[in-house]
Amino acid sequence: MDYFYIKYTKDEDFVKKQKNSIKHYCENYFINIETNQVKKTTINKILKKVSIGDSLIIYDLSILGNTTYTILGEMFKILEKGITLIFTNYNDPNKRIYPNSTFNFNFLKFLHNIEKNHTKKRISLAQESCKKKGKKLGRKKNAKIKSIYDEHKRIIMKLYKDKVPKTKIIERIGIGTPQGLSKYINKIIEIKKIELNINKSNFDVGFNLLTKK
Secondary structure (H helix, E strand, O other): OEEEEEEOOOOHHHHHHHHHHHHHHHHHOOOOOEHHHOOEEOHHHHHOOOOOOOEEEEOOHHHHOOOHHHHHHHHHHHHHOOOEEEEOOOOOOOOEEOOOOHHHHHHHHHHHHHHHHHHHHHHHHHHHHHHHOOOOOOOOOOOOOOOOOHHHHHHHHHHHHOOOOHHHHHHHHOOOOHHHHHHHHHHHHHHHHHHHOOOOOOOOOOEEEEEEO
C-alpha cells in the first residue's frame, strides 16, 4: 500500500506545493487517491500501522523534521520498518530509498550517529561555556516554570471567556502587561487543545493520510 503524507503548517504556500507535487506524482504513475481515507494523524502513529513492502510518499525531506538529526532519525526508523521512502519534489528519477538496500540502511545509520555525536558535542561545549561564566544549568527534576499569572489563572480564563478586555483583566488581578497576558492566555488555550486532542488546522507535526489499495 502507498501512503501519501502532506504536512500542514501555517505556511499555506508550502502546503499547496505539497498537494500539487503529490497530485502530479499520482497522475504520472496512474495512482488513484482515496480521498475518503483522509485522516489527521502523526507519522509515529502511521508507522505503527504500516507493513513491510509499503511505500511512504512525501514532498521532500523537510517533512520529516526541522533538523538534520531528526530527519536522519525518521529516515532510519522508516527504513527499519521495511518501508520504501519516495520523494515527489526532486527531479532525479531515482528518488527512492529502499529498505532492502544494505548500503542505504548502514549509510543512514552512520550519518545519524555522526549527527548525534555532533549534537552531544555542541551541548557539551555550551554547558562548559556556561559553567565558565558562572551560569547555573538546567532546573530541578520535575520542576515547573511558574508564571506570575498562575495564581489568577481561573479568574483570567473566566474573564477572557466573557470577552473582558485584557487591560481590564490586568486591572482586576493587579499585575502583568497586555502582551504578557496574551502570551499566557494563548499558552493555556494551546495546552487545553493538546489535552483534548482537538488540533484542527495549524499543527506542525500533523499529516494528512491518503491511501491507495
